[in-house]
Amino acid sequence: MPERLTVAVVGCGIGRTHILEGYLPNSDRYRVVALCDVNAERLSALAGEFDIERRCTAFDEVLAMDDIDVVDICTPASIHYGQIMAALAAGKHVICEKPLVGSLKEIDEVIAAEKRSKGKLMPIFQYRYGDGVMKARKIIDAGIAGKPYVGTAETFWQRLPEYYQVAWRGKWATELGGVLMSHSIHIHDMLMWLMGRPAALFGRVATRIHDIEVEDCASATLEMESGALASLTATLGAREEISRLHLAFENVTFESSHFPYSLGDDPWRIVPRDEKVKAEIDALLSGWKPVPRRFAGQMRDFHTAIVEGREPPVTTSDARAALELVAAFYHSARTREEARFPIGSDHPYYESWIPQRSPSGSA
Known part of the structure; x- marks a missing residue:
């Protein structure tokens, strides 16, 4: 026990x-x-x-x-x-x-x-936990996938007006951001977990759906540290809700499930370059034991980390990377310039990306 x-x-x-x-x-x-x-x-x-x-x-x-x-x-x-x-x-x-x-x-x-x-x-x-994403991570870590080429991350979700009747939502002071902070932050974390950290970002944000302070649409192109390219798109106005990661590596293409709130779960499409790569993947995943999904898996691994004195399965460094991406997104969108990583204490958005308001209340 x-x-x-x-x-x-x-x-x-x-x-x-x-x-x-x-x-x-x-x-x-x-x-x-x-x-x-x-x-x-x-x-x-x-x-x-x-x-x-x-x-x-x-x-x-x-x-x-x-x-x-x-x-x-x-x-x-x-x-x-x-x-x-x-x-x-x-x-x-x-x-x-x-x-x-x-x-x-x-x-x-x-x-x-x-x-x-x-x-x-x-x-x-919690979306890191599921058989689909865990198999992809195992293949990448084993070196089978090879060099990353390109990737896309799509968050096509729907939030209706009543969602924003909760007092703290949709406001800079209390939600701290919009779709980038509260919704697509999950899939963006997953993209970095599988493809590595970004080196540069060119992004745009917009408020097109709801009468709120924060953004409900966003899109960006990224250059990763590896040289791979990626694109991110998010909206809260989709008529059909899906989340999707599509990643092309040298030897394998991965496409996630489309389930918006179970993105890590199987089925993921794992497409090898040839029969040799397929055989390597089959051997690697032979005897695969299902991974507890979502919170069950993350809480299980946190317990193991605490009892064994190891780092948690998701760390504060991971959280920093997610917030660094958000800061870069807002900086690029407002300056209309490319944002570069890493973002340190000398960056104008290091202390805050929340728009400053004049005494009259206007931004």
Whole structure:
């Protein structure tokens, strides 16, 4: 029986999915003992559903619980930074929903705080978990795929007006961005996980669908560090929802499933260059054991990392790469110039990409 870690889930929206998909399938590894939410009615309902006795409406109460090993932060993005820093200072392990924080300055401060803390921090990128994407990663890591050539990442999702009736959505101050921060950040992380980090980006953003402050459409071309080229397109106005990765390597072409919220799952199309490459792939994947998908897989691997004293399966460095891409996107779109990587503390968007407003309220 593996060591069980005690968990406090903070935020009862996506927090319910973390419990249902992440902790219950790993009940031999975790025990959710506390819930926290500012909405007492929602808190009571979720606690009742999963028979969780300990309930609180103040985050500080969670930090004061000596028996809590993991604080799972599922709150709006604008308050992640303060909660992460406080939890790490309290010596807790931390799991936090995307986007991790709202600037590169903040993520660098979080990275420094994690190094000082006895706790580890894992950002949530659950779409890395699924048999399709894991097989692709295994083939690439084995060197079978060869040199990356080009790739596309498409996020064609739909969000209706009622989605933005939730008070914090669609606003720079609370959502910290639009489709780039809250939706396509997943597939963009996956593209970098499979093809490597970018060297340059030329992008555009637009607000074409909803009466909101932030962008709901975006598109960019990337030059990767490897020399490969990639394109990213995202919208929240699609009539048919799909997500799709299509990656051409020297020896293999990969095309993901099109499921918008299960992108890592099979079936992925894996097309080898010839019979020799096919034989290498077949040998590599012989005896493949299914990978727990989404939160189940990520929470399982986080437990293993904590118990064995290793780095989490998704790291703060991964979260920084995702935010660096966002910063480059906004910088390129507003300056109409190419953005270059890496983005350091001397970059104009290092501290924030949120538009400054005049005293009158105009941007």
